[in-house]
Amino acid sequence: MPELRRDPLSHRWVIIATERAMRPSDFRVENPKPIEGNICPFCPGNEHLTPPEILAIRPAPAERNKPGWTLRVIPNKYPALRIEGELGRKGYGIYDKMNGIGAHEVIIETSTHKQELPDYSQTQTEMILRAYRDRLADLKNDQRFKYMLAFKNHGARAGATLEHSHSQLIAMPVTPKRVAEELDYCREYYGYKDRCLLCDIISQEQLLEERLVLVEENMVAIMPYASRFPFEVHILPRRHMHDYCKISDREISSLAYVLKSVLKKIRQALGDPSYNYILHTSPVTHPRPGHPEQWGTIEMDYHWHIEIIPRLTRIAGFEWGTGFYINPVTPENAAKFLRDENVDV
Amino acid sequence: MPELRRDPLSHRWVIIATERAMRPSDFRVENPKPIEGNICPFCPGNEHLTPPEILAIRPAPAERNKPGWTLRVIPNKYPALRIEGELGRKGYGIYDKMNGIGAHEVIIETSTHKQELPDYSQTQTEMILRAYRDRLADLKNDQRFKYMLAFKNHGARAGATLEHSHSQLIAMPVTPKRVAEELDYCREYYGYKDRCLLCDIISQEQLLEERLVLVEENMVAIMPYASRFPFEVHILPRRHMHDYCKISDREISSLAYVLKSVLKKIRQALGDPSYNYILHTSPVTHPRPGHPEQWGTIEMDYHWHIEIIPRLTRIAGFEWGTGFYINPVTPENAAKFLRDENVDV
Numbered sequence: 275m276p277e278l279r280r281d282p283l284s285h286r287w288v289i290i291a292t293e294r295a296m297r298p299s300d301f302r303v304e305n306p307k308p309i310e311g312n313i314c315p316f317c318p319g320n321e322h323l324t325p326p327e328i329l330a331i332r333p334a335p336a337e338r339n340k341p342g343w344t345l346r347v348i349p350n351k352y353p354a355l356r357i358e359g360e361l362g363r364k365g366y367g368i369y370d371k372m373n374g375i376g377a378h379e380v381i382i383e384t385s386t387h388k389q390e391l392p393d394y395s396q397t398q399t400e401m402i403l404r405a406y407r408d409r410l411a412d413l414k415n416d417q418r419f420k421y422m423l424a425f426k427n428h429g430a431r432a433g434a435t436l437e438h439s440h441s442q443l444i445a446m447p448v449t450p451k452r453v454a455e456e457l458d459y460c461r462e463y464y465g466y467k468d469r470c471l472l473c474d475i476i477s478q479e480q481l482l483e484e485r486l487v488l489v490e491e492n493m494v495a496i497m498p499y500a501s502r503f504p505f506e507v508h509i510l511p512r513r514h515m516h517d518y519c520k521i522s523d524r525e526i527s528s529l530a531y532v533l534k535s536v537l538k539k540i541r542q543a544l545g546d547p548s549y550n551y552i553l554h555t556s557p558v559t560h561p562r563p564g565h566p567e568q569w570g571t572i573e574m575d576y577h578w579h580i581e582i583i584p585r586l587t588r589i590a591g592f593e594w595g596t597g598f599y600i601n602p603v604t605p606e607n608a609a610k611f612l613r614d615e616n617v618d619v
Numbered sequence: 620m621p622e623l624r625r626d627p628l629s630h631r632w633v634i635i636a637t638e639r640a641m642r643p644s645d646f647r648v649e650n651p652k653p654i655e656g657n658i659c660p661f662c663p664g665n666e667h668l669t670p671p672e673i674l675a676i677r678p679a680p681a682e683r684n685k686p687g688w689t690l691r692v693i694p695n696k697y698p699a700l701r702i703e704g705e706l707g708r709k710g711y712g713i714y715d716k717m718n719g720i721g722a723h724e725v726i727i728e729t730s731t732h733k734q735e736l737p738d739y740s741q742t743q744t745e746m747i748l749r750a751y752r753d754r755l756a757d758l759k760n761d762q763r764f765k766y767m768l769a770f771k772n773h774g775a776r777a778g779a780t781l782e783h784s785h786s787q788l789i790a791m792p793v794t795p796k797r798v799a800e801e802l803d804y805c806r807e808y809y810g811y812k813d814r815c816l817l818c819d820i821i822s823q824e825q826l827l828e829e830r831l832v833l834v835e836e837n838m839v840a841i842m843p844y845a846s847r848f849p850f851e852v853h854i855l856p857r858r859h860m861h862d863y864c865k866i867s868d869r870e871i872s873s874l875a876y877v878l879k880s881v882l883k884k885i886r887q888a889l890g891d892p893s894y895n896y897i898l899h900t901s902p903v904t905h906p907r908p909g910h911p912e913q914w915g916t917i918e919m920d921y922h923w924h925i926e927i928i929p930r931l932t933r934i935a936g937f938e939w940g941t942g943f944y945i946n947p948v949t950p951e952n953a954a955k956f957l958r959d960e961n962v963d964v
Contacts, residue, residue, distance in 0.1 A: 279845035283800075283801045288847055368819050463627070471713075472628075599631070
């Protein structure tokens with residue numbers, strides 16, 4: 275069973291994977307291996323190489339766990355957290371730990387090996403974004419989970435270990451620190467202004483235009499004012515919405531268009547860099563006995579968004595150790611650069 | 620002038636380098652370049668290629684900015700922050716910014732190109748650690764600075780852009796978020812226990828021994844209970860000490876031995892990975908008009924330490940976007956592995 279351990283200096287929970295434990299000698303420095311294998315477990319025909327599917331989209335009637343699908347959701351074969359068991363909160367001297375309970379799912383986004391998100395059809399992209407919504411809504415029913423993280427790693431530098439395009443969902447019994455901070459600061463701002471911080475940001479960005487990448491009927495893509503990384507892009511719904519599960523089909527369609535466009539612009543402008551994107555949505559808010567409602571105003575004060583972080587190789591260094599970032603490109607320059615990049619979507 | 624901008628969602632300050640601004644097209648993906656240049660500005664004889672020295676150790680009397688030194692501190696030729704000017708705190712709509720005022724110095728650790736820290740003599744290592752102390756103490760006199768960060772990047776993956784071994788010092792007008800959090804949690808713990816959190820951690824680690832890497836008369840090297848990264852090592856003074864500037868020469872000697880040993884063990888066990896180390900010490904505490912004393916109990920509640928983070932290539936992914944870390948090696952296994960690695964120091 276993996277362990278969740280809390281660092282007393284930062285109050286950050288870390289998953290210590292004790293089971294799929296790699297030997298320390300596995301970590302000798304080596305050049306990144308090509309991530310292409312001989313047999314791809316995500317390709318049609320190889321369904322027996324993955325755990326049984328949780329959800330699949332099959333345009334025509336067909337057998338489960340057999341080819342014919344256009345999208346497939348499966349449990350991760352090597353999960354970071356385990357679905358079975360109790361949370362088992364424990365002290366360990368001055369430290370805190372609990373069992374690594376959670377869910378870890380893989381969304382196989384396409385049946386075509388080597389097809390990437392910017393190349394999907396509009397319909398295919400919408401299907402993926404609906405799968406996020408549906409899986410998040412389903413996982414909410416498990417009372418042990420506090421937060422669900424949907425994310426995608428593209429390219430070896432971003433942590434992708436299989437080439438076939440996929441994204442992931444992790445449900446966990448704690449709220450990740452970066453999201454918890456956002457929730458706190460959004461609530462604080464709401465308490466002060468009676469307005470949503472991210473609605474105010476959208477409104478200022480639309481007024482100034484200098485950090486806009488793309489505006490569409492329902493969605494907006496901007497570079498954050500204090501971008502940590504060059505070409506960091508955030509996509510937000512223009513109407514106030516705290517929970518991604520509340521997205522309408524019309525908004526899914528708009529999000530698919532904007533996400534595809536931004537990723538296509540990044541690929542065209544920067545030469546297919548590795549990237550991560552992460553969906554920040556509101557945490558699960560089922561009341562827990564003995565805990566007063568922690569997220570009292572969350573429906574008003576939080577606003578979901580997707581963060582896209584290209585992993586550009588020339589950026590590295592002390593930032594990850596200190597929480598202090600140096601960004602060598604102004605978001606204004608980077609936004610103009612991406613705005614000017616014409617793409618067919 | 621670079622800008623410091625505060626992200627409203629995380630309250631994190633980011634340096635936006637507007638001056639040494641790279642063109643967006645500089646960021647196209649490329650393979651990492653070899654960091655070896657033709658002429659090394661840090662080698663003896665090339666002193667004219669760097670700004671004039673701030674401090675240098677010359678065993679025999681010799682001219683400034685000429686060869687004959689064994690250690691040299693210079694201003695960074697391409698500083699992340701600028702020394703001249705006022706802080707200029709300003710609002711920008713809902714955002715906050717200030718001028719990128721600060722100091723950015725380079726400690727050239729050795730006159731020998733290609734010599735690395737684990738290979739320095741004990742005397743040379745002590746000299747470097749004393750240079751940190753002396754430069755930190757000097758920079759404290761500038762009333763504009765709130766925090767000084769001493770750190771080292773080794774290897775291209777850790778952000779080193781010059782091969783000749785060096786470390787860096789950045790003085791800044793804000794406290795980096797990761798350090799500010801530690802200060803807060805240490806103060807909170809002290810308020811609750813009337814004891815220093817890190818003294819308690821040292822005491823538990825010495826009792827359990829499972830995460831110890833090395834114990835010496837004055838210093839201890841441990842792997843944190845909730846290590847974010849495989850083989851993350853923290854070095855702490857065994858006596859309570861909040862400010863690195865208070866380190867004695869005897870303790871410098873112990874620290875030099877432990878730092879060299881740990882880095883040598885890492886190199887031998889893991890094949891010379893890139894790494895960062897960062898000194899976390901207490902912030903500058905000069906009282907500022909209009910601000911009540913922010914760090915009231917800091918002498919009792921904080922405890923300086925050095926964090927060493929090897930940049931192992933097989934670790935990457937969504938962690939940097941979410942603040943949620945998955946560590947595939949238990950610190951207990953990693954600590955045993957490094958303990959068993961015999962090195963001559």
